[in-house]
Amino acid sequence: MILLMILAYAVLMSIAAVSQRKKLGIRLTTANLLFSCSLVGGVLSSIFIPIGLLGLLFCAGLNGIVLNGRINPVHLAIRCVISVSLLLGYFL
Numbered sequence: 001m002i003l004l005m006i007l008a009y010a011v012l013m014s015i016a017a018v019s020q021r022k023k024l025g026i027r028l029t030t031a032n033l034l035f036s037c038s039l040v041g042g043v044l045s046s047i048f049i050p051i052g053l054l055g056l057l058f059c060a061g062l063n064g065i066v067l068n069g070r071i072n073p074v075h076l077a078i079r080c081v082i083s084v085s086l087l088l089g090y091f092l
Helices: 002-019 021-041 048-068 073-091
Strands: none
Touching: 002 021, 002 048, 002 073, 021 048, 048 073
16 A cells, blocks of 8 residues: 555656656756656665655755745645655555
């Protein structure tokens, strides 16, 4: 069940990045997609799960700066809670 949630999160983050690709630029869109793919790679090896989640958190901060001119602390806190929940759910 948790793998399904992680895969859904990866797909949703990919869709969000692709939908904002013109504003984010090629590098940040690619980073978002690569870290989303890392989550998908978690099906093969568990090392990819924390890499993908941490990378997407970093990208979330950069996305906020590019799209809004600042990091929204509430949005980042929600993303942290989701990431930690997925990580704990996977490894526990």
